[in-house]
Amino acid sequence: MPRILLLSPADLDLPENTVAAGLADPDTEIVHRRVIYPSCPPVGAHDWTLADLAMMAAGQNAQAEGFDAVCLADFGDYGANALRSLLDIPVVTAGRASMLHALTLGASFSVLATERDYVRAKKIVHEYALDAQCAGIRLFKSNTDLVERAAQAEVLVLAGATQNAGLEALNIPMVDPLSLVVKLAESLVGLSLTHSRRAYPAPQMRKAELIAAISSVG
Amino acid sequence: MAKVLVIVPFPMDDDNLSKRKAQLNAVKLGEGIEFDFKPVRIAPVNYVSQQDSVLADVGILEAGLQAEKDGYDAVCIDTMSDSGMSALRSVLDIPVIGPGRHSMLLALTLGEKFSILAMWDRWRHLYTKTIAELGLQHKCASLRSAGLQPNNQSLLAGKEDEFFPALYEAAMRCIEEDGADVIILGSTTMHEAHAYLAERLPVPIINPGPLTYRLADAAIKLKLAHSRISYPSPSHVAADRLAEMGQIAAGL
Known part of the structure; x- marks a missing residue:
């Protein structure tokens, strides 16, 4: 049973069951979490940097939590590359x-x-x-x-x-993009495919605690 | 139950067709979808020249022309050349999935650059055509082959010991010398080597046939087919003529 973590930006206020009924495979479980960006709406580089951090913090433990894939619903793909560097499971991003x-x-x-x-x-x-x-x-x-x-x-x-x-x-x-990322995440899980470590190398030292701490400020 | 037609690009007997159907074992599919494999009647002997490309386009168009009327919800084309894909899209409203185009674009969600691993160099033109159509030359790290003569009927059977290591070596050169983040198998006929390579390579390797089955499922659920602006309808569909051509080819 594929478990997908769907992270959406809180300012879009997507409903809990935002994925249309019948779209996902019957045995897919989607856990939807809203992520609050510190500086919103994200219209410039300052906001984007903070959005990167917020998404990274929200998804960094996805694999340890038992998810098979992460979907990022924000078209801006905030935190996407960072999450790929931290996770072995697919990170499918809307943009x-x-x-x-x-x-x-x-x-x-x-x-x-x-x-x-x-x-x-x-x-x-x-x-x-x-x-x-x-x-x-x-x-x-x-x-x-x-x-x-x-x-x-x-x-x-x-x-x-x-x-x-x-x-x-x-x-x-x-x-x-939202519907698409869910179907692509299921596809990647079904094909046992994930991102390339050549493109997204793992950090030499993970800073999970630091990320969690600084992203909880506010 | 959703029904997908998989068009196999060569005429073949049931034994060899079962080797194509074995691609279904490489992917977990959702419930409520079934796949019918149908060989074409019009085909070249292989895909190494522009003559072959034209014959392949015609053969796959003929094989898929009635798919929508026959109740299919999507069509997959079982060749990385994407032969016939554009022609079928121009006449069908259901999704038509070509593994070449789809695997290259999916590869770019997994890494920055991809390489295509082929059996032999005579397939190069199949990939350069799609890459040029997509305008993604700068995203292709390399096209490499293992210098092996393919067999589109028996596939890799009986040659694993020789072929699999040769493919692995060529793939490693794509990664280490050319900078590929992702490898794409250059033919759906190479699917038997996928598991061997996936276990050993340090980067993702896309098995294009099984990918199309998942993407067909996604397209059906998303109700998302090609753009009519990109693939305009013909003023007249030459259905009778194509059917006659198929009958003639089958009798030769």
């Missing part, structure tokens, strides 16, 4: 996974983001070297003219809280 998965469905993708994730989305698109495949990052403020602009995308990635943007009428694939 990276959803943009790469979008390229299985079309030649390019657009990201629909709120102001919360807009700058971060630009950063991670570049960091993952997907500039050429990303047709654009659209700022979602209201539905005004959005439908027309979004319709130019081959595939739309719905970052952050844009899942309910009312775009269902568009006849294009829309990747919901």
Whole structure:
């Protein structure tokens, strides 16, 4: 029975049972924990650094707790690389996974983001070297003219809280990162696959206690 | 019960088809999904030239054309070349999963760079095509082969002692000399070597066929198929013509 730890940012206030019924395999157990970022919303580098720490602290013991995979629901992928360095189990992250998965469905993708994730989305698109495949990052403020602009995308990635943007009428694939990370985590567990230690080497000395202590400040 | 059609890219008898079906044993699948394996009728003898690629595209298109009408919920293509994937996506609304494209993109969720480990160099063009389509040349550490003649019917049977160590050596060169974080098996026909390599290599190694089965399941549950903008529908589907071509090829 795969046990998945789902970490979501508290400011998005996702419901406890945020994964749609019937989406996960019947024997999958999902434990959803909300993670409070010290500086919110995470719109700049200062906030991102603290979000990295918060996510790392929330997930660092996942393996010891008996989880088979960790899913990070925040499109910003905060703490993702750090958690991969600390854990042997798969760490599936909303931003990276959803943009790469979008390229299985079309030649390019657009990201629909709120102001919360807009700058971060630009950063991670570049960091993952997907500039050429990303047709654009659209700022979602209201539905005004959005439908027309979004319709130019081959595939739309719905970052952050844009899942309910009312775009269902568009006849294009829309990747919901949260649902996707759960299915990919199950897939990786089912295939006995996890991240590469070449890309994410373990630290020479773990600092679990320090991480727990400094992240509990406040 | 969800039904997935796995298109096997060569005509073959039941014995050899069972070697392809054995890929199902390499992955834990959720409940409520079943896989039917169907060999094509139109095929080249192997995949080493552009002639072969065209024949493969046509053969796989013909084999999968009716999949949606036949009640399938998704199609997997059992070749890393992704032959026929684009053509089938243009006519089907159900997900069509090609192991080449999907394994490269999944590899980039596990590491920064991947290498593709092939049996022989004559498969190089299969990978360079997909890598170029994805625009991910800078993410591919290398394409390496073990210099072994493949057999797309009997696969690796009886040659394990010679082939497995040779594949391991080539994989280690991908890691140590080329900087690969992740290795992708260059063919679904190499699946019998996966467990041997996975036990010994210091990095993840993707078994592309079983990966497609999980991703088909995910696509069905997520209700997520390809973009019609990327894969526009034809003005006319040449169904009768393709069926006739299949009958002719089967009779040759």
